[in-house]
Every structure is written in C-alpha cells, then in structure tokens.
Amino acid sequence: MELMQRQMKEKNRVAFTVAVIITGIELALALLSFTQADTLIANAIVRTVVCAVAMVLLIVVYNRNKADERFEKIFMITLIVVYAVYILSVRSIGMYAFMYLILFSMAVYMHPKWIMAGGIAFSIVNAIKVVQCKVIYADESLFSTSFVQLIFAVATTVVAYIVVKMMQEHHAQDKEEVERRAKEQQTVAENIIRMSDELVQMFEQAKGKAERLTESMETSNGSVQEISLGVKSTAQAIEHQTMMTSDIQTSLENAGNGTELMKEAVEVSTTTVQNGAQLIEELREQAIGTAQINRQTKDTTDELNNRIKEVEEIVGTILSISGQTNLLALNASIEAARAGDAGKGFAVVADEIRTLSEETKESTGKITAIIEKLTVNVGEASENMRKSTESVEKQNEMIATTAENFKLIEEKMQEAYTEIQSLSGEVNDILTSNSQISDSITDLSATSEEVAASSESCTTVFGQSVADLETLNEQLNQIFRIAENLKDVAEQENDMIVSE
Numbered sequence: 205m206e207l208m209q210r211q212m213k214e215k216n217r218v219a220f221t222v223a224v225i226i227t228g229i230e231l232a233l234a235l236l237s238f239t240q241a242d243t244l245i246a247n248a249i250v251r252t253v254v255c256a257v258a259m260v261l262l263i264v265v266y267n268r269n270k271a272d273e274r275f276e277k278i279f280m281i282t283l284i285v286v287y288a289v290y291i292l293s294v295r296s297i298g299m300y301a302f303m304y305l306i307l308f309s310m311a312v313y314m315h316p317k318w319i320m321a322g323g324i325a326f327s328i329v330n331a332i333k334v335v336q337c338k339v340i341y342a343d344e345s346l347f348s349t350s351f352v353q354l355i356f357a358v359a360t361t362v363v364a365y366i367v368v369k370m371m372q373e374h375h376a377q378d379k380e381e382v383e384r385r386a387k388e389q390q391t392v393a394e395n396i397i398r399m400s401d402e403l404v405q406m407f408e409q410a411k412g413k414a415e416r417l418t419e420s421m422e423t424s425n426g427s428v429q430e431i432s433l434g435v436k437s438t439a440q441a442i443e444h445q446t447m448m449t450s451d452i453q454t455s456l457e458n459a460g461n462g463t464e465l466m467k468e469a470v471e472v473s474t475t476t477v478q479n480g481a482q483l484i485e486e487l488r489e490q491a492i493g494t495a496q497i498n499r500q501t502k503d504t505t506d507e508l509n510n511r512i513k514e515v516e517e518i519v520g521t522i523l524s525i526s527g528q529t530n531l532l533a534l535n536a537s538i539e540a541a542r543a544g545d546a547g548k549g550f551a552v553v554a555d556e557i558r559t560l561s562e563e564t565k566e567s568t569g570k571i572t573a574i575i576e577k578l579t580v581n582v583g584e585a586s587e588n589m590r591k592s593t594e595s596v597e598k599q600n601e602m603i604a605t606t607a608e609n610f611k612l613i614e615e616k617m618q619e620a621y622t623e624i625q626s627l628s629g630e631v632n633d634i635l636t637s638n639s640q641i642s643d644s645i646t647d648l649s650a651t652s653e654e655v656a657a658s659s660e661s662c663t664t665v666f667g668q669s670v671a672d673l674e675t676l677n678e679q680l681n682q683i684f685r686i687a688e689n690l691k692d693v694a695e696q697e698n699d700m701i702v703s704e
Contacts (some may be wrong), residue, residue: 215312220266222309224259226283226534231289237294247293254289258282276313280322283309288329292336296561300353303330307393316369323361330354344375344554399694406637420616444595451588458581468522481607481614483654488603490647495596500636502589509582519568519575526564534557 234251236241261282269275283306291299303326330353337347486695536554540547 212273216270216272216275216279218312219276219309220262221661222305223262223279223283224306227255227259227262227286230286230302231259234290244293246702250294251290254286259284266440274320280306280310280318284322284325284329287326291329291333295341297344297346297349297353300330300356303353303357304360307360311368311371314368316365316372319365319368320361321441323364326353328360398526402500416619420619423616478614481611484603484607486545488600488607490595491600491603495593495600497636497640498589498593498596499528502586502593505582505586505589509579509586510670512579512582514577516572521573523565523568526561526568527557530558530561530565 231252237248237251252258262279265275265278278350287299287302287306290302307319307322307326310319319599330350332352334347334354337343337350341347533554537551537555540551540554
C-alpha cells in the first residue's frame with residue numbers, strides 16, 4: 205500500500221509539473237496578447253482568467269491530494285478545458301502543440317481509458333476548430349491545417365492508447381515480478397528471523413556449556429594439584445626402592461649369578477592430561493612388571509637355594525664315601541702288611557687310594573665352604589628381594605591412587621569436550637634380569653619427575669583455560685546481542701514488506 209502511494213505521489217508530481225508549465229506558458233501568451241493590436245480584448249481576458257483559475261486550481265488540488273487519484277481527473281479535465289478555450293479563441297496553429305504535451309503527460313498514469321477519453325475530447329475540440337475555420341473564418345489554409353491537426357489528434361490518440369496499453373501490460377508483469385520478489389524477500393526475512401531464533405537458542409546453549417566447562421576445568425585443576433602431590437610421594441617411594449634394588453644387585457653379583465638389568469624406555473608427554481594419564485598407566489604397568497620380575501627372581505633364588513642344599517647333600521655323600529674309602533684303604537694296608545711281600549703291590553694301591561680319599565675330603569671341604577658363602581649370599585638376596593617386593597606393592601597402591609585421580613580428570617574432560625584422544629600406550633616386554641629391574645626403576649623415577657612437571661604445567665594450562673573460557677563467555681554474550689539485533693532488523697524488514 206505504501207509503495208502504491210509513493211508511486212501515485214511521484215506520478216502526480218510529474219503531471220503537476222507539466223500542467224504548471226503548460227498553463228504558465230498559456231497564461232504568459234494570454235498576457236502577451238494584450239500588446240497585439242489585432243487581439244480581441246474579450247478573448248484575451250477569457251484566456252487569461254481561464255489560465256489563472258486553472259493554475260490556482262491545480263496548485264490547491266495538488267497540495268491537498270499529492271498521493272490521491274483525484275488529482276489525475278482534475279488534471280486532465282482542467283488542461284482539456286484550458287486547451288479548448290485557448291484553441292477556439294485564437295487563430296494561431298501553434299496552440300496545437302499543447303495537445304500533444306497534454307496527451308504525453310496523461311500517459312504518465314498509464315490508464316488507456318483516460319488516454320482514449322482525452323483523445324476523443326481533443327478530437328472533438330479540433331473538429332469544432334475545423335468547422336470554425338471553414339464556416340466562421342472561411343480560411344482555407346487554416347481549415348486545411350486544422351483538419352490535418354484533427355487527423356493527427358486521432359492518430360496520436362490511437363498510438364498513445366496502444367503504447368499505454370502495452371506499457372500497462374508490461375507494468376502488470378513487472379508488478380507480478382516485484383510481488384514475487386517481495387514474497388521471496390519476505391520468505392528470506394522470515395528465514396532470517398527463524399535462524400536468528402535458532403541462533404539465539406544455540407548461543408544460549410553454548411553459553412551454558414561454557415559455564416559448565418569452566419566449572420569442570422576448575423574441578424580438574426584441583427584434581428591435578430592433588431595428583432602433583434601424589435606423584436611427589438610416588439617419586440620418593442621409587443627413590444627408596446632404587447636403593448634397595450642396588451643392594452639386590454650387589455648381593456646377586458657376590459653370589460656369582462650375574463643378571464642382566466631390565467631396561468624399558470618410557471616416552472612421556474608433559475603438556476596434556478591425557479599424556480599424564482598415559483604416564484601413570486605406564487608407571488602402573490612397569491610396577492606390575494617389576495613385581496612379577498621380583499617374584500620370578502625370588503623364585504629363582506629359592507630354586508638356587510634348593511639346588512645348593514642338593515649340592516650339600518651330594519657333598520655329604522661324597523664325604524661319607526671318601527671316609528669309607530679311606531677306611532677301606534687303611535684295612536687294605538693292614539691286610540697287605542700281613543701278606544708280606546705278596547701284598548706290597550696291593551699296599552701301594554691302598555696308599556694311593558687313601559691319598560685320593562684325603563684329597564677328595566680336602567676338596568669337598570673347600571666346596572662346602574664355598575657353598576656356605578653362596579648360601580649366605582643367596583639368603584641376603586632373597587631377603588632384599590622380599591623387601592623390594594613389599595616396596596613395589598606399596599608403590600602400586602600409590603600409583604593406583606594417582607591413577608584414580610587421573611581417571612577423575614578424564615571423566616571431567618569427557619563432559620567438557622566432544623573429542624578427546626584415547627589413552628594408549630605400549631608396554632615393552634620385560635626382560636627377566638635384576639639389572640633390568642634397576643634400570644626400569646631408574647626410568648620410573650625420571651618418569652615420576654616428568655609427571656610432576658606435567659602436573660604443574662597442567663595447573664598453569666587449566667588456569668589459562670579458565671581465563672580463556674571467561675573471555676569466550678563474554679564473546680558469546682556479544683554474539684547473542686548481535687543475533688538479537690539481526691532478528692529485530694529482519695522483523696522490521698518483514699513488516700515493511702508486508703505493509704507494501
């Protein structure tokens with residue numbers, strides 16, 4: 205509706221401008237005619253009065269009906285009356301030009317019926333002018349000119365009607381296209397409003413998630429601090445275990461059972477909670493492996509002790525046999541002495557046997573001494589292994605506690621983030637040797653220090669993350685306000701489209 209009013213207002217403005225120009229020119233010509241000698245004063249006065257009244261009427265009506273269709277009717281009737289008065293009161297053929305100007309100005313409204321009505325009115329006036337020239341003036345030249353203008357008036361009316369009709373049809377098509385595009389624009393505006401509502405809801409949800417994420421990060425920060433304390437305690441326990449493992453190594457070296465030390469390289473990451481959890485998992489796996497190796501080593505030590513006891517039994521048997529052999533050699537020497545010369549050869553053999561028996565006894569004594577020392581060393585190794593096993597079990601408990609804390613962090617992070625890297629790691633095969641146990645414990649100590657450093661770094665990162673989340677929350681609020689403004693603008697645009 206507003207668009208049509210604006211269009212009508214613009215058409216009235218153009219028509220009013222043309223009408224003022226035409227009536228102004230005709231008024232000027234009417235006033236100028238007073239200076240001509242052959243001018244009838246009465247006709248000049250009529251033309252002047254009609255032009256002046258027409259101009260005043262047009263100005264008053266236009267100011268009161270700038271966007272009203274009534275001005276179109278008054279405009280056409282007024283100019284036709286002014287033209288009829290002017291053309292029938294003078295002989296000048298130049299007045300016919302105003303007819304064409306008026307017809308063309310009427311085409312602004314694109315009303316074929318009004319064009320036809322105006323053309324008929326002009327044709328009637330021109331026909332009266334033709335009769336006037338033929339009967340009253342009896343001027344053949346003026347008659348011919350007037351008759352030609354009549355024909356031109358009819359032709360111009362027909363052409364103007366056809367042109368305006370085509371323009372009206374084209375305008376109707378354009379109007380349909382404009383309406384179609386207006387509907388599309390209205391649909392777009394409605395979609396913008398709908399998307400703005402969805403966007404507002406999404407930002408409200410995002411804001412709520414950001415607030416929950418901030419709370420989760422603060423909880424995780426406290427858990428990381430607890431883990432840092434737990435890791436420091438674990439590092440102290442590992443250091444104590446390292447000392448005991450060194451004692452085990454010394455005892456096993458004294459016993460002559462050289463054992464290769466277990467070595468396992470553990471790669472750790474110190475920047476994220478996931479890497480920290482992986483380090484804790486590796487600590488737990490290595491501690492379990494260490495406990496298994498300790499048990500295997502203890503079993504081997506017990507088996508070695510059993511073998512030593514078996515050797516002691518064998519040595520005892522050898523000593524018993526050596527004693528019996530020595531006794532038999534002594535009896536053989538006595539018998540050889542009784543036999544005299546016939547038993548000398550046997551006496552020599554008996555002496556050799558007794559000598560071998562004494563050497564066997566002496567060697568057996570040395571073996572017994574070695575076995576006793578070996579038994580002492582194996583006993584010390586077994587005791588140290590037992591203490592190491594107890595230390596590993598305590599360490600496992602501390603690692604389990606630390607693992608639970610990391611598990612709590614993982615649960616909190618899963619609530620905050622939709623993507624989180626799976627905790628993974630590979631544990632290398634644990635070689636069965638006490639030397640590898642020592643190296644593994646050393647690596648565990650270094651890993652614990654790295655975990656402590658990672659925990660402190662995580663504390664810093666969590667603090668920064670909380671600050672970043674607060675900034676993100678402020679930005680979400682700003683975007684929320686922008687979305688609200690966008691919705692308001694789209695609603696205003698939609699209202700304008702509907703009103704048009």
